[in-house]
Amino acid sequence: MTADMDDSIEKNKRPRPGGFNLRINRNRKLGGNPDIILTTPFSILGRGVIYFFQEIGKVTGFLFQGFFLIFSLPIQFDKFIQQIFFIGTKSLLVICLTGAFTGMVLGLQGYYTLVKFGAEGLLGAAVALSLIRELGPVLTAIMIIGRAGSAMAAEIGIMRISEQIDALETMDIHPIRFLVSPKMAASLFSFPILTSVFDVIGIFGGYVSGSLLLGINPGIYFSRVESCVVMEDITGGFIKSIVFALLVATICCYQGYFTHTRSEGFGAKGVSLSTTAAVVISSVLVLVADYLLTSFLL
Amino acid sequence: MESPFIELKNVTKQLGSLKVLDGTDLSIRQGEITTIIGKSGVGKSVLLKHIVGLMRPDSGQVLYHGSPLSKMKKTERKEMKRKISYMFQGTALFDSMTVYENIALPLKEKTALSDSDIGERVRKQLHRLDIEQIDGKYPSQISGGMKKRVALARALVTEPEIVLFDEPTTGLDPIRKGAVHQLISDFQKKFGFTGIIVSHEIPDIFYISQQIAMLNGGKIIFQGFPEEIQRNSDPMIQEFIQGLESRRDELTGMTPHLRGNQRFREGLAWLSRHRLSFSIIMLRLSNIDEINAAAGHTVGMMVLKNFADLIQPRLRVTDTCMRFGFDTIMLLLPNTDLNQAQMVCAKLSKDLKGADIVEAAHFSDINISISAGLAEAEENSQLEELLKVAESVQTDFFEYRCREAS
Numbered sequence: 178m179t180a181d182m183d184d185s186i187e188k189n190k191r192p193r194p195g196g197f198n199l200r201i202n203r204n205r206k207l208g209g210n211p212d213i214i215l216t217t218p219f220s221i222l223g224r225g226v227i228y229f230f231q232e233i234g235k236v237t238g239f240l241f242q243g244f245f246l247i248f249s250l251p252i253q254f255d256k257f258i259q260q261i262f263f264i265g266t267k268s269l270l271v272i273c274l275t276g277a278f279t280g281m282v283l284g285l286q287g288y289y290t291l292v293k294f295g296a297e298g299l300l301g302a303a304v305a306l307s308l309i310r311e312l313g314p315v316l317t318a319i320m321i322i323g324r325a326g327s328a329m330a331a332e333i334g335i336m337r338i339s340e341q342i343d344a345l346e347t348m349d350i351h352p353i354r355f356l357v358s359p360k361m362a363a364s365l366f367s368f369p370i371l372t373s374v375f376d377v378i379g380i381f382g383g384y385v386s387g388s389l390l391l392g393i394n395p396g397i398y399f400s401r402v403e404s405c406v407v408m409e410d411i412t413g414g415f416i417k418s419i420v421f422a423l424l425v426a427t428i429c430c431y432q433g434y435f436t437h438t439r440s441e442g443f444g445a446k447g448v449s450l451s452t453t454a455a456v457v458i459s460s461v462l463v464l465v466a467d468y469l470l471t472s473f474l475l
Numbered sequence: 476m477e478s479p480f481i482e483l484k485n486v487t488k489q490l491g492s493l494k495v496l497d498g499t500d501l502s503i504r505q506g507e508i509t510t511i512i513g514k515s516g517v518g519k520s521v522l523l524k525h526i527v528g529l530m531r532p533d534s535g536q537v538l539y540h541g542s543p544l545s546k547m548k549k550t551e552r553k554e555m556k557r558k559i560s561y562m563f564q565g566t567a568l569f570d571s572m573t574v575y576e577n578i579a580l581p582l583k584e585k586t587a588l589s590d591s592d593i594g595e596r597v598r599k600q601l602h603r604l605d606i607e608q609i610d611g612k613y614p615s616q617i618s619g620g621m622k623k624r625v626a627l628a629r630a631l632v633t634e635p636e637i638v639l640f641d642e643p644t645t646g647l648d649p650i651r652k653g654a655v656h657q658l659i660s661d662f663q664k665k666f667g668f669t670g671i672i673v674s675h676e677i678p679d680i681f682y683i684s685q686q687i688a689m690l691n692g693g694k695i696i697f698q699g700f701p702e703e704i705q706r707n708s709d710p711m712i713q714e715f716i717q718g719l720e721s722r723r724d725e726l727t728g729m730t731p732h733l734r735g736n737q738r739f740r741e742g743l744a745w746l747s748r749h750r751l752s753f754s755i756i757m758l759r760l761s762n763i764d765e766i767n768a769a770a771g772h773t774v775g776m777m778v779l780k781n782f783a784d785l786i787q788p789r790l791r792v793t794d795t796c797m798r799f800g801f802d803t804i805m806l807l808l809p810n811t812d813l814n815q816a817q818m819v820c821a822k823l824s825k826d827l828k829g830a831d832i833v834e835a836a837h838f839s840d841i842n843i844s845i846s847a848g849l850a851e852a853e854e855n856s857q858l859e860e861l862l863k864v865a866e867s868v869q870t871d872f873f874e875y876r877c878r879e880a881s
Contacts, residue, residue, distance in 0.1 A: 332571070340567035347527050347561035348581045348633075349553060355584070 239353070239434070240427040246354040247362045256359035257366075264325045264360070265367030269374065271320050276375035279312055280304060280382020287383070288391050300393055301401030304383030305376075309410050311471070313376040314417035317368065318425055318463045322456055326429040329360055330455035333433030334448035342434070357434070361426040368422035369415050376414070413474045420470060421463050428459040480505035480669055481637070486525060486535035487693075488518075495521045496532070497693030503686070508663055508670040510680050513690035514715070519673040520564055522690060523639045526671065527561050528552070557585065560635035564642045564673075566626040568614040575601075575610040578629045585633070600628040603658060605651075605773045620647045627655060631662055640672040644679075649726040650780060652676065654772035656683050657801055661767065677716055681705070682800050689715070705736070726776060727783035727798050735797030735805065739858050742809050746852060753852040754816035756806040757865040758786070758872060761846045763802040769841050778843055779804075781832040782873075789826055813851040820847050824872050847872035 432455035479502035681701035848865030
């Protein structure tokens with residue numbers, strides 16, 4: 178039994194990819210095998226880079242598998258509907274609230290800035306463009322990450338640690354098709370719709386603070402919205418929201434799906450780490466992707 | 476010779492720095508139940524996971540019909556997976572689905588059956604395992620024993636060709652344990668699947684297995700018939716088996732199989748040394764299949780238990796009453812010749828007449844018949860031979876018709 182325990186301790190000590198692993202053997206003279214004497218900073222860097230690219234490869238593979246399995250027959254229609262209800266419908270209230278207050282604060286801030294130039298008539302355009310092009314897709318994505326993304330990671334993570342995913346495999350049910358694809362499809366469907374809801378409510382929020390509270394003529398506000406927003410802005414916003422949908426669903430499901438391969442925590446702790454990682458990584462990636470997309474779309 | 480159905484050849488697997496499987500060889504024949512026994516943590520579950528393809532060996536091969544699993548094409552592997560079902564040690568039930576949905580899932584996802592057909596098959600399983608009343612509950616709302624039975628139902632609902640059971644009865648009470656073993660055995664006879672069971676239930680598991688394999692130190696140290704392992708002289712194997720076998724049979728409170736064999740040998744020794752005659756009475760619940768089909772396996776086991784409870788107080792102090800299989804009880808009567816044995820048998824039969832060995836109020840439509848066979852031992856008799864003699868002269872011992880009784 179003690180031998181088993183020693184072994185398990187030994188197992189936990191194994192070098193981790195990307196981790197700092199310093200091994201010094203004082204009995205050997207310098208100039209022996211450099212790898213045994215000291216793990217150099219280069220090898221740490223190298224290991225980190227290799228790990229990084231490996232992860233990117235794995236995530237991309239996961240994304241493609243999940244995406245193409247959406248179309249495998251028979252189409253899992255009922256699961257798709259369930260996920261739309263969970264990711265889409267249930268996020269509606271949060272999205273409405275965030276949208277309303279974002280629009281209202283944009284109205285206030287925009288008025289404060291524009292009035293200095295005597296251009297408060299442009300408030301409608303300012304609010305609508307910043308919402309449709311930027312804030313709508315990004316804030317919607319971030320709100321859904323908090324509400325549904327964390328749930329996806331936790332759900333799949335728990336299924337992994339309690340062998341439910343193995344059970345699916347033994348039943349010859351493709352776990353990615355069964356668990357990930359419906360979530361991905363539902364995200365692709367819900368994100369653009371929620372983004373547009375966010376935009377519309379945000380524009381009305383701007384109207385509430387700008388017109389009702391600060392007295393800008395409603396006609397001017399809405400005519401500016403209408404005249405300044407072009408189809409390209411809306412398409413750009415939609416493209417963003419679709420890319421974010423793929424990113425969020427992939428990262429969150431991926432983190433949950435590979436909970437068991439984490440070396441820093443097992444079981445419930447592993448799931449908690451996966452959920453945290455899912456939220457942090459997907460939020461950061463949404464912002465990074467937003468920048469890249471904006472620079473391409475402009 | 477025909478190649479075995481499933482074969483593990485020199486399989487090794489290292490997990491971390493622990494070598495779990497170290498050159499494991501195992502062959503499993505089609506249509507038989509093979510039980511893998513061994514100490515806890517010796518790698519039995521890992522072995523099962525290699526067979527089902529959840530784990531891949533570091534070296535060595537897993538062969539199906541002589542062709543290695545690792546070299547199978549995707550379609551072949553899919554085809555093979557469709558035939559296999561796996562019951563996890565930790566049940567691995569889907570905790571966000573109800574019991575009904577859990578059992579229906581493999582049918583729903585992998586067959587073209589209509590919802591009503593699926594419903595019928597699931598309900599049949601629920602009835603067989605005595606868990607009908609919990610079909611709408613979630614796994615977290617039911618007990619550990621119930622979860623085990625749900626997992627068993629899920630594994631068997633697709634009527635697979637190969638079923639792997641990872642400790643199917645751990646945590647169940649003796650009656651349910653017996654019922655599950657019988658259910659596995661019944662299903663095996665009915666559908667002819669190949670079963671691989673990891674279990675600690677000795678000797679119960681010997682009644683339903685055709686092959687026993689013992690895993691130790693990453694190797695299979697024994698593979699053979701249940702009788703062979705009981706006779707095996709390797710002290711490690713004997714220590715393991717006897718260590719697991721309790722002093723009393725859990726279900727009936729009788730002497731268990733192995734100790735019974737010992738008593739039999741003692742009786743023979745008395746016979747040859749002191750010329751004291753020695754007989755056996757074999758009592759068999761001859762319509763157990765009927766009872767199981769009509770009222771479920773749990774009732775079958777309950778009947779056997781109640782019957783044992785009635786028999787035991789009526790025996791003489793020197794007699795030994797032993798459980799000899801799922802439906803068989805054997806009485807060893809030392810210092811008794813065949814005539815006396817017949818008298819004992821007749822007296823028991825008379826005493827028990829009309830006794831209510833099922834709660835008649837609950838099960839009004841089952842009949843029970845128990846038959847008795849007698850044999851007298853001779854100097855060089857083997858237990859098996861005596862059993863054959865007893866089996867050939869079976870007469871009615873006990874009849875119980877619920878309808879009449881009620």
